[in-house]
Structure formats: C-alpha cells, structure tokens
Amino acid sequence: MIKLSVSSRSDQGKTVKKIRTQGLVPGVVYGNSVDNQPVSVDKLVFDKIYRQVGESSLFDLVVDGREPVKVLVKEVQIHPTTGQVRHVDFHQIKMDEKLTVEVPIKFIGEPKAVKELGGILVKNISSIEVECLPKDLVHEIEVDITGLAEFNKGLLIKEIKLPQGLKLISGGEEVLVVVTEPRSEAELEELKQEVKEDVSKIAKVEDKEGKEDEDEEKDSSDK
Numbered sequence: 461m462i463k464l465s466v467s468s469r470s471d472q473g474k475t476v477k478k479i480r481t482q483g484l485v486p487g488v489v490y491g492n493s494v495d496n497q498p499v500s501v502d503k504l505v506f507d508k509i510y511r512q513v514g515e516s517s518l519f520d521l522v523v524d525g526r527e528p529v530k531v532l533v534k535e536v537q538i539h540p541t542t543g544q545v546r547h548v549d550f551h552q553i554k555m556d557e558k559l560t561v562e563v564p565i566k567f568i569g570e571p572k573a574v575k576e577l578g579g580i581l582v583k584n585i586s587s588i589e590v591e592c593l594p595k596d597l598v599h600e601i602e603v604d605i606t607g608l609a610e611f612n613k614g615l616l617i618k619e620i621k622l623p624q625g626l627k628l629i630s631g632g633e634e635v636l637v638v639v640t641e642p643r644s645e646a647e648l649e650e651l652k653q654e655v656k657e658d659v660s661k662i663a664k665v666e667d668k669e670g671k672e673d674e675d676e677e678k679d680s681s682d683k
Contacts, residue, residue, distance in 0.1 A: 461518075461519060461520050462509060462512060462513060462517075462519040462520065463519065463520040463521075463522060463528060464501065464505065464506070464509050464519060464520070464521055464522070465501075465505075465522045465525075466487065466489075466499040466500065466501040466521060466522070466523055466550075467499060467500050467501075467523070467524060468497060468498065468499055468523055468524050469486070469498050469499060469500045470498065476547075479500050480503075480546075483502065483503050483504070484500040484501065484502060484503060485500065485501050485502075485503050485506055485545050485546070485547065485548055486498070486499075486500055486546075486547055486548075487499050487500065487501055487547060487548040487549065487550060488547075488549055488550070489521065489523065489529075489531065489550045489552055490549065490550075490551065490552065491531075491551055491552030491553060491554075492554065492557070494552050497523065499523060499550070501548070503544075503545065506545065506548065507545065510533060510536065510545075510548075513533065513599070514533070514564065514599065515532065515533045515534065515535075515536075515561075515562065516532070516561050516562065516563045516564060516587075516597065516598070516599055516600070517532070517597065517599045518530050518531070518532060518553070518594055518597060519531065521550055521552070529552050530552070530553050530555065530594065531550040531551055531552050531553065532550070532551045532553060532559075532561070533548060533549070533550060533551075534549040534550065534551040535548070535549040536548050536549075553594055554594075555593070555594050555595065556593070557593075557594075558591055558592060558593055559591065559592060559593070559594060559597065560589060560590070560591050560629060561589070561590060561591075561592070561597060562587045562588070562589050563587055563588060563589075563590055563597075563598060563599075563600060563601050563626075564586060564587045564599075564600045564601070565585065565586055565587055565588060565600065565601055565603055565636070566600045566601065566602050566603070567583065567603055567605050567637065568602050568603065568604050568605070568606075569604045569605050569606030570605075570606060571605050571606060571607075571608035571609070571639050572606065572607070572608065572609040573608050573609050573610055573611055573639040574608075574639055576609075577611070577639075578642050579611055579639040579640060579641060579642060580639065580640045580641070580642060580643070581605075581637065581638075581639055582637065582638050582639070582640055583636075583637050584614075584634070584635050584636060584637060584638065585617065585631075585634060585635075585636050585637075588601070588617055588628065588631065588636075589628075589629040589630060589631070590622065590626045590627060590628055590629060591626070591627045591629055592625050592626045592627065593625060595625075596623070596624065596625025596626060598623050598626070601620070601622065601623065601626075603615070603620050603636065603637070605637055608637070608638070608639050610639070611639055611640060611641045612638060612639075612640060612641075613638070613639075614635035614636065614637060614638030614639075615635070615636050615637050615638070616632065616633060616634065616635060616636060617631050617632050617633070617634050617635075617636050618632030618633065619636075620636065
C-alpha cells in the first residue's frame with residue numbers, strides 16, 4: 461500500500477501563496493463523520509504518487525505522523541497556464557461503505573478493422589463510473605478491442621466485462637470505442653484548414669492567481 465505523509469495547517473485564504481513558495485501544495489482531508497482538515501504536502505512527492513494512483517486507487521495518508529487512513533484523491537486543481545498543481549482534496553473512506561468512482565479505461569489489442577482495413581480507431585470515452593466496495597476498487601479497467609472487425613460497429617459500455625465487485629452506474633448504451641472508415645485526401649485537407657483557423661483564434665489566458673487562491677480555500681471549507 462502506497463503511503464503519503466502530509467502536515468496539518470491553519471493557513472487560509474491568500475496565505476496559501478506562502479505555502480506554495482516553499483514547494484508545498486495546500487489541500488484538505490474530508491469524509492463522512494470526519495471534520496475537514498486543511499493540510500499541506502510536498503509538491504514533488506505528491507506529483508510522484510499521483511502519477512501512480514490517479515483518482516481511482518486507495519492509498520494510506522499519514523497526517524502529522526498519526527495512524528494512516530485510507531483515502532482517494534478526489535479532486536486536483538491545476539493552474540490554467542503553468543499546469544502546476546494548486547490544491548488537492550483527499551477523500552477519507554470507510555472500508556465497509558461502497559464508493560462511486562470514475563475508473564480509467566485501458567484499451568488493449570489492435571482492432572482487425574484497423575490492422576486489416578486501415579480504419580481509424582475513435583475512443584469516445586476514457587473512463588466509466590462504477591460502484592464498489594473499497595477492497596474491489598481497481599486502478600484501471602482493461603478492454604480488449606481486437607475483435608472490432610467492421611467499420612462503424614462500436615463497442616457499448618454495457619458490453620465490456622467488469623472486474624469482480626464492480627457495478628456499472630450509468631451510460632451502458634454509450635459507445636465506448638468504434639472504428640471508422642479512413643478519411644479521404646479532401647477531408648484531411650479540410651481538417652488541416654480547420655486546425656489552422658482554431659489556432660489563430662486562441663486568446664491569451666489572464667492569470668487570476670489571487671482570486672483562484674480564495675476560491676480554492678472557499679471550496680475546500682464547503683466540503
């Protein structure tokens with residue numbers, strides 16, 4: 461079980477700027493029958509662990525050296541221009557209570573319609589919402605797409621085999637993945653023109669860092 465150590469904090473509002481200058485990320489721990497606990501975590505350590513667990517894997521969180529508790533990363537706020545983590549929410553869970561979680565999809569294999577007919581693979585959905593007990597939670601769900609042999613005949617979410625203990629919440633009739641016919645040269649040229657137009661219309665993003673800090677702390681206190 462992966463373990464992450466964090467420190468409690470009392471800083472609120474714009475004072476979180478000081479925390480970030482020290483290489484830390486502000487956050488909050490919350491859950492059923494648990495008081496909200498503002499915390500801070502080493503940015504580099506969190507980045508490394510977040511790459512491993514994402515938002516669908518349990519791990520141990522140690523606050524101020526106390527007994528570890530089981531948590532999920534519930535939400536990570538990213539700065540719109542720098543891409544840096546600004547705030548993180550840790551959801552403390554109970555092992556005997558079911559969770560509703562978005563679990564990533566991992567496609568394996570190469571569809572026959574792509575390999576033999578030159579089709580284009582279109583992935584419509586990257587994760588699905590499931591319900592399960594914490595012990596049954598998986599990091600990702602593998603979906604074998606080798607059998608897709610025809611154009612425009614997609615695989616529905618309800619058709620995939622879920623790991624034991626997982627229950628699909630909704631969206632069973634949605635197309636998870638499909639293979640479409642190859643684009644013509646005219647279609648490819650039109651697509652290039654559309655991309656050029658979109659790039660020329662990109663506006664500059666204003667940096668509202670101070671306002672974001674206040675919003676982050678307000679959102680955390682409302683949980």
